[in-house]
Amino acid sequence: MRVVRWVGARLARAILVVWLVATIVFFALRATGDPLEAILGGPGSQAGEEATDRAREAYGLDRPLVVQYLSQLWRIATLQLGDSYARRQPVLDLVAAQLPATLVLAFFSLLLAWALAVVGVVIVASARGRAVRPLGGLLRGVEVIATVTPQFWLGAVLILVFAAGWGVLPATSAGLDPAGLVLPVVTLAIPIAGFLSLVLRESLEEADRAPFATTVRARGASEIRLRLRHTLRHAVLPALALSGWAFGSLISGAVVVESLFARPGLGRLLLDGAMQRDVPLVIGAVVVVALLYVAVVIITDALELVIDPRLRGRHPRLLRAPDVAVGS
Known part of the structure; x- marks a missing residue:
């Protein structure tokens, strides 16, 4: 039950x-x-x-x-979304054709955001010495700036620097082209990485002061071992719970990024449908995005049960993992 x-x-x-x-x-x-x-x-x-x-x-x-x-x-x-007013094609076919490109963009953006957040937080937490302390302060400032940076401005700057200026990356993106994915992925990932990093750092600092961290230090464990095996696992939970929100933010940001980089995807489809007042198309695309958002939230809930065994006392044992305390 x-x-x-x-x-x-x-x-x-x-x-x-x-x-x-x-x-x-x-x-x-x-x-x-x-x-x-x-x-x-x-x-x-x-x-x-x-x-x-x-x-x-x-x-x-x-x-x-x-x-x-x-x-x-x-x-x-009844999943009968009808035909697009403007395109005269079934809405489900249109959404299915554009959805993979947007999912690839959102997946790699979320993956990069998590990687940047974890690396940045570990560096900041390790910057305790006088020689490296300025680096920690600099990274904290970068976190705040990244969080409030508009994606359309960031994307335009990346195009000017890496495409128009240095010519090392294309300014447009088509399909699964690896080179064309770099700038859109970075544009979407950096603001999310800043937000995740702020949450992770606060949780990591709290975990560093917890009794279990003191016990691990007393056993002679190094600070790096403590963070990688104990406190980081604890600190990930609040940020993991926000991954569903982050995914929704990436999908909404795809509207701007796909238009900016002339990239096919669900974002451009939504924008075109809204400009044309294509009610079936816009509603069908938004419903699919909403279902994906709910699915991601459910997955993050399940992952929380795996990472933190203490939550299984309040949730059904849908997923089993060894009953090891978070700080042990």
Whole structure:
């Protein structure tokens, strides 16, 4: 029953998230104007009144707004997302074609963000001597700057330096080209790395003052061994819990980054659909992103159970690991 409750609670959250996202997007798009423009071919369409009436009736736009909203929710519940108004193709096909490129970008960006955060925090925590203490202060400043750096500005600077200036990396990115992935991945990763680093450093400093850290030092363990085998494992938990948020931030940042680097992906698809008031396309893409976000949050919850055995007293034993205390 504990397993059922654990799974049921997360399914309920997933349904709530999808409903909220679909509702906000539906009414926001309708508030910007009539989607009939996208159906008839965009701005400047010369469709007559009879053709306009037929299109409005065919797409159900002549019905009350509440009825259209409920119909949209039913299509989402049955995974019948319909066809794009502007592209005349099934929404699921369009999303499936663009999703892999965005997932690759988000995955490598999150991986790089974690690597930068962990390395930076370990260096800062180890900078205790007088000779290396300025390095720790410098890295702390870099953390704060990275956290507040706008991605569109950072991406533009990277293009000017590495593409236009030095010519070592391409300014555009297409598909899975390794060279083309470097600048978009770095652009997305640096702000997330700064935020994760701040959380990790605070948790690591707290773990360094914990009783178990004192015990490990008393046994003669070096500071590096203490951090790598004990305190870092403890400090990772708060940042790991924020990885779901980080993934959502990466997907939203992909809208800017994919446009800036002329990269195909879900971000550009969403932006184009929003500009065209393509309601089925935008709602379908956003629902898929919401489901991915929920899936990542569930994975991070499960990883927390593996890393910290103390949490298994409050959660069902979905995943088993050796019952070793975090600081032991």
